[in-house]
Amino acid sequence: xxxxxxxxxxxxxxxxxxxxxxxxxxxxxxxxxxxxxxxxxxxxxxxxxxxxxxxxxxxxxxxxxxxxxxxxxxxxxxxxxxxxxxxxxxxxxxxxxxxxxxxxxxxxxxxxxxxxxxxxxxxxxxxxxxxxxxxxxxxxxxxxxxxxxxxxxxxxxxxxxxxxxxxxxxxxxxxxxxxxxxxxxxxxxxxxxxxxxxxxxxxxxxxxxxxxxxxxxxxxxxxxxxxxxxxxxxxxxxxxxxxxxxxxxxxxxxxxxxxxxxxxxxxxx
Numbered sequence: 001x002x003x004x005x006x007x008x009x010x011x012x013x014x015x016x017x018x019x020x021x022x023x024x025x026x027x028x029x030x031x032x033x034x035x036x037x038x039x040x041x042x043x044x045x046x047x048x049x050x051x052x053x054x055x056x057x058x059x060x061x062x063x064x065x066x067x068x069x070x071x072x073x074x075x076x077x078x079x080x081x082x083x084x085x086x087x088x089x090x091x092x093x094x095x096x097x098x099x100x101x102x103x104x105x106x107x108x109x110x111x112x113x114x115x116x117x118x119x120x121x122x123x124x125x126x127x128x129x130x131x132x133x134x135x136x137x138x139x140x141x142x143x144x145x146x147x148x149x150x151x152x153x154x155x156x157x158x159x160x161x162x163x164x165x166x167x168x169x170x171x172x173x174x175x176x177x178x179x180x181x182x183x184x185x186x187x188x189x190x191x192x193x194x195x196x197x198x199x200x201x202x203x204x205x206x207x208x209x210x211x212x213x214x215x216x217x218x219x220x221x222x223x224x225x226x227x228x229x230x231x232x233x234x235x236x237x238x239x240x241x242x243x244x245x246x247x248x249x250x251x252x253x254x255x256x257x258x259x260x261x262x263x264x265x266x267x268x269x
Contacts, residue, residue, distance in 0.1 A: 001115065001117075001128055001130060003055060004052070004055070004105060004115070004117050004128075005117050005119065005126050005128060007047075007048055007051045007052065007055075007105075008048065008103045008104070008105060008117055008119040008126075009103075009119050009121075009126065010047075011044045011047040011048045011051070011087070011103065012044065012103045012119055012121045013121075014043075014044075014047060015040050015043040015044040015047060015087075016040045016044050016087070016088060016094075016103065016121060017121050019038070019039070019040045020094065020097070020121075020122075021097040023038060023039075023040075023095060027039040027040070028095055031067050036091045036092055036095055037064060037067070037091060038088065038091060038094065038095060040087070040088055040094070041063070041064055041087045041088045041091060042064050042087070044087035044088060044103065045062045045063070045064045045065065045085055045087035048062075048085050048087060048103075048105060049062055049065070049083070049085060052083045052085070052105065053083075056081070056083070056107070058075075058079065058080075058081040058082055058083060059072070059075035059079050059082045059083070060082070060083040060084075060085055061073050061075055061076055061082050061083065061084050061085070061108075061210070061211070062084075062085040062086075062087065062211070063085065063086050063087065063209070063211045064087065066240070070239075070240070073210070073239035073240055074239060076108055076111065076210060076237055076238065076239055077111055077238065077239065080109065080110060081107065081108065081109045081110075082107075082108050083105060083106070083107060083108075084105060084106045084107075084108060084113075084210055084211050084214050084215075084237060085104070085105050085211060086102075086103070086104040086105070086189070086211035086212060086215075087103060088101055088102075088103065089101060089102045089103070089104050089187050089188055089189040089190075089211075089212060090102060090185070090186055090187025090188075090189065090190060092186055093185070093186055093187055099122035099123075100185040100186065100187045100190045101120075101121070101122075101187055101189070101190070102118050102119060102120050102121070102187055102188075102189025102190055103118075103119045103121065103189075104116075104117065104118050104119070104188075104189050104211065104212075104215045105117050105215065106211075106214040106215045106218065106237070108214065108237055111236050111237075112131070112236060113131070113214045113215075113217065113218045113236075113237055114130070114131040114218075115128075115129070115130050115131065115218070116128065116129045116130075116214060116215035116216070116217075116218040116219055117215060118189045118192070118193065118215050118216065118219065120189065120190065120193075125137060125138060125193070126138050127142075127193055127196070127215075127219055128219075129215075129218040129219040129221075129222040129223075130222070131218065131222070132222075133222070134222050134223075135196060135218075135219050135220075135222035135223040137193070137196075137197070142196050142197065142219075142222075142223040143223060143224055144195070144196055144197075144198060144223045144224040144225055144250050144251070145198050146250075146251065147201045147250045147251060147253075147254050148201075151177060151178060151179075151257055151258075151261070152177065152178065152179055153179045154178045154179050154201040154202065154254065154258075155178070155179055155180045155181070155199070155200045155201055156175070156178055156180075156181045156182075156200055156201055156202040156203060156204070156258070157181065157182055157183065157184040157185075157191060157194075157200065157202070157203040157204070158171055158172070158175055158181050158182075158183065158184075158203075158204045158262070159183065159184055159203070159204060159205045159206055159207070160172065160183075160204075160206065161183065161206075162206045162207050163206060171204070171262055174261055174262050174263075174264055175261075175262065177261050178201075178258075178261070184203070188205075188212040188213060188215075188216050189212075189215065189216065191203055191216070192215070192216025192217070192219055192220060192248065193216075193219065195220055195225055195248060195249070195250055196219050196220055196223040196225065198250075200250075201249060201250045201254050201258070202247065202248065202249040202250070202254060202255070202258045203247075203248045203249075204245075204246075204247050204248075204258075204262060205245070205246040205247075205248070206244055206245055206246075207244065208235075208242075208243075208244060208245070208246045209240055210237035210238060210239065210240070213227075213235065213237065213246060214237040216248070217235045217237075217246075217248065220248055221234075224250075224251060225248065225249055225250050225251060225255075226247075226248070226249050226250075226251065226252050226254075226255040227246065227247075227248045228246070228247060228255065229243055229245055229246060229247075230245040230246075230247060230259065230263065247259055247262075
């Protein structure tokens with residue numbers, strides 16, 4: 001566990017952090033409309049992938065490698081084990097000079113995340129989780145404290161940007177039942193720890209790319225929370241194009257109540 005954490009921090013120090021607020025125009029590209037990638041993403045992924053294979057020689061499913069060859073993501077369901085890598089989670093923040101970005105990796109065995117790591121370069125916070133063994137922040141065990149009994153005091157994030165206007169309106173209207181909601185930090189690696197550390201009660205995601213959600217989901221479940229599809233089935237890191245929708249919550253009762261409130265009906269626009 002410690003070795004992978006070192007790999008992420010060292011790759012960040014070598015390829016990512018020197019370019020923070022120092023990117024040139026030629027170092028920022030688009031993979032698709034509005035989907036940014038930088039030389040830092042690509043260089044960090046190469047470094048991390050090489051060093052992870054030295055630890056365990058199994059396929060690496062990296063965000064940037066999959067952008068070039070989508071078939072690589074099939075390793076998550078076809079291989080006994082695979083690494084997942086997100087070299088810069090929150091690239092748009094990184095490009096804009098905002099500090100909300102992370103470097104992440106996880107290990108998947110038989111379709112299940114068994115270990116996960118999140119490195120936040122600016123805060124120097126290292127999160128890790130191991131299936132059945134717990135979750136940690138900088139070596140200290142994370143155990144999520146119980147949520148307040150009053151839902152009107154709960155804090156959450158609703159990622160509804162990808163939804164149609166009517167569904168977006170419905171979610172935002174239903175969210176008024178809670179204390180405070182936002183559209184998040186545009187980085188799963190910054191958002192998931194907020195639940196594990198007791199700063200929020202829930203997050204509703206819609207788009208769920210595996211490199212974004214495998215690390216944080218394990219961090220949440222190993223600290224006592226829930227990460228499950230809207231149907232109630234536990235989260236598994238499927239290749240892109242699979243089931244959408246993911247609700248993450250501090251405990252099972254919060255998960256059930258939040259799903260019931262958010263997905264209830266509201267007046268039409």
